[in-house]
Amino acid sequence: MVQGNDGVAGFDKEESGIVLTPIGTIHSPFTSPEGMPIQPTGAAAAIGTVEVFEPYRAGLKDLDSFSHVILLYHFHRGSSFNLSVIPFMDTEPRGVFATRAPRRPNPLGLSVVQLERIEEGILYIRNLDILDGTPLLDIKPYVPEFDAPAEVRTGWIAQSRGSVATRIADERFS
């Protein structure tokens, strides 16, 4: 299915498609978008589990030595997107790529969560902001040297700092 996709020349975005398969399922207390924290920092008390399917469990070796992991997942609710969205933290429309809104051209979600322990292919995690039943696509170790640059400027979000931690989602998530 992925054709002419190796290198720049001949790359045809119309013909190529990248097919992903879930490697697990995320289980959380949040069964509907309403009332869910919109980011992990707003969900310090929320505990959940990440079930990794049996064929992939060997890939979890050594992961439990990390305190935090990056989860990549499929925003499986909703099938459409808008290039302009009004974020939870704002009242003005913003470009979708300047937001963390779930309805995106490629509906990929990313959360940095705290890893408590791993038992039999189940990750026990804190700071969860993910809907119950969400398909898991990838797990990466969180490494500040790679993932946390210094001297960061956060644009429109800077104006609403402090309120993010307590905001919860509304129907815009679906």
Next chain:
Amino acid sequence: MVQGNDGVAGFDKEESGIVLTPIGTIHSPFTSPEGMPIQPTGAAAAIGTVEVFEPYRAGLKDLDSFSHVILLYHFHRGSSFNLSVIPFMDTEPRGVFATRAPRRPNPLGLSVVQLERIEEGILYIRNLDILDGTPLLDIKPYVPEFDAPAEVRTGWIAQSRGSVATRIADERFS
């Protein structure tokens, strides 16, 4: 193609597949994996561009107010993976999910890069550790409150800290 994927009940990992379409192309000085920095921190001097395809450019509004962005992309070289890999920074085999190796069950790449400016759908970026011609899947604003937890422990990588910044890739990338 995505069937029975809305919610937990009836979710069948065998039947479901998630199809993504590139929204752009990443251009960099790195035309082959050999000699490429293995992480953005090792590539402070490397400058590149991210070309967002015309239909998606409206989604870039307001992104230029952020100093850093998260790029999600397709590791398009190589089509297989191993659940156990020997990372660049190590001599022991580790579980693939405890590494940032490109050959993963779902070949999704993630880099936090510094955004210099945006002009006509082209992002000019620094700290680039991505191969030329890599298909872009998503762009998210980098927000420390969401993405940079405190009190982080980095497992096996901690032992090799300091060396990551200057390491370059070898044939294991392909």
